[in-house]
Amino acid sequence: MQVIFKKIKVKCKTRIPIICIAILLNVSIVKAQQNTTKPVLLSKGFWLKGDLHVHSRHSTESSNNSIQKIINFSKSVKMDYVCITDHDNHVDGDVEHHTWADPEFKSDSLLLLYGAEWTTTRGHGNVFSDKPYHHKRLFDVRDERDVNIGKVKKSLNIHLSANHPSGKDNFGFSYDLVQSIEVWNSSVWPKNANAIMIWDDMLSSGRMMTGRGGSDAHHGVPTGAEKPGANTYQAEYNYVGTPTTWVFAKEKNLTAIVDALTHGKVSVSSNPFAPRVEFYADANEDGKFELMMGDNAISKGKPVKFLVQLIGNTLPDADYTITIIKNGKKLNTYHAKGEIPTVQFEDTPETRGRSYYRVTVEGVNTPYPQVPKSMALSENMVALSNPIYFNFDPKF
Ligand SMILES: [Zn+2]
Numbered sequence: 001m002q003v004i005f006k007k008i009k010v011k012c013k014t015r016i017p018i019i020c021i022a023i024l025l026n027v028s029i030v031k032a033q034q035n036t037t038k039p040v041l042l043s044k045g046f047w048l049k050g051d052l053h054v055h056s057r058h059s060t061e062s063s064n065n066s067i068q069k070i071i072n073f074s075k076s077v078k079m080d081y082v083c084i085t086d087h088d089n090h091v092d093g094d095v096e097h098h099t100w101a102d103p104e105f106k107s108d109s110l111l112l113l114y115g116a117e118w119t120t121t122r123g124h125g126n127v128f129s130d131k132p133y134h135h136k137r138l139f140d141v142r143d144e145r146d147v148n149i150g151k152v153k154k155s156l157n158i159h160l161s162a163n164h165p166s167g168k169d170n171f172g173f174s175y176d177l178v179q180s181i182e183v184w185n186s187s188v189w190p191k192n193a194n195a196i197m198i199w200d201d202m203l204s205s206g207r208m209m210t211g212r213g214g215s216d217a218h219h220g221v222p223t224g225a226e227k228p229g230a231n232t233y234q235a236e237y238n239y240v241g242t243p244t245t246w247v248f249a250k251e252k253n254l255t256a257i258v259d260a261l262t263h264g265k266v267s268v269s270s271n272p273f274a275p276r277v278e279f280y281a282d283a284n285e286d287g288k289f290e291l292m293m294g295d296n297a298i299s300k301g302k303p304v305k306f307l308v309q310l311i312g313n314t315l316p317d318a319d320y321t322i323t324i325i326k327n328g329k330k331l332n333t334y335h336a337k338g339e340i341p342t343v344q345f346e347d348t349p350e351t352r353g354r355s356y357y358r359v360t361v362e363g364v365n366t367p368y369p370q371v372p373k374s375m376a377l378s379e380n381m382v383a384l385s386n387p388i389y390f391n392f393d394p395k396f
């Protein structure tokens with residue numbers, strides 16, 4: 001896919017030569033707090049951060065990006081997990097004997113998901129798995145009808161995700177095949193606007209589909225005897241963590257990470273040091289925020305209390321703009337600051353039909369010195385949440 005870093009175009013090779021490029025206020029707002037509140041503690045789990053779309057040397061167009069380098073960098077910026085997603089067509093679908101068989105594909109602390117970028121004529125998708133699977137079977141059916149692809153995908157028991165859904169190499173298959181969608185690809189935030197639109201369309205249609213990030217980084221900083229290449233400059237603009245996907249996992253292991261991804265316990269931040277947005281709701285008026293992102297409740301026709309918190313490295317005195325989106329439309333905008341910028345509001349989800357609420361956070365971005373030019377490309381986009389759902393059909 002094409003990534004544009006400022007005015008510079010980057011090409012990435014795929015099986016066929018492809019240029020890879022890179023309102024309305026309403027209802028029942030009761031209060032907007034801007035004070036400092038303690039973070040909500042839900043059921044037991046861990047917030048883990050990582051990158052779900054990175055290319056190593058096993059993607060032929062990458063440069064200076066060994067698996068060891070990706071792992072070392074990820075550890076240095078305190079990532080918990082990474083999924084190296086090399087183009088499967090560059091190894092004739094045999095990811096098992098390339099990326100995963102690389103002696104460097106191991107770590108004592110960083111959790112390494114098994115995956116690949118399913119690189120097809122009809123666009124790209126990422127696979128995420130907690131264990132090795134026979135990727136070539138998915139590669140081999142890439143040009144078949146969606147119904148056949150769906151059968152293979154199901155038998156492999158994998159999480160499939162739509163990559164860079166708008167623009168060149170967009171995911172051109174049925175969204176019934178995927179559990180998640182890459183709503184934030186690379187540090188270049190503005191080009192994701194259409195991806196967000198597609199996401200809202202899919203959510204509005206009744207799909208509880210997780211929005212996630214992915215840097216799609218291909219190029220590392222040369223070390224040792226390595227020589228800089230034509231694309232080396234990109235590492236300063238876009239690398240592991242731009243953006244960073246946070247998952248709320250029940251345990252610190254690969255299975256729990258994929259499970260959190262599948263169930264929408266996810267938010268995305270512009271970089272590993274930017275604050276994380278958390279989004280909760282109290283739907284049964286007991287004062288406890290028992291719902292979190294990804295959860296689905298029945299609307300009783302009564303007001304629901306919602307809580308948004310920004311956790312982590314919030315900048316002192318920074319004023320964050322927190323926008324609430326309900327069913328694809330802006331419900332309201334708040335401003336929040338402090339150590340834990342917090343917003344509370346109330347709204348009544350309809351008893352008939354579905355509702356979903358999600359959050360975006362804009363403001364001054366937290367510096368990411370390891371990828372110093374990424375901040376400018378992310379502009380004011382700091383973080384986005386996944387939805388809290390009402391009256392969705394879990395069996396959709
Ligand atoms: Zn791609």
Ligand SMILES: [Zn+2]
Binds near residue numbers: 216
């Ligand atoms: Zn990619």
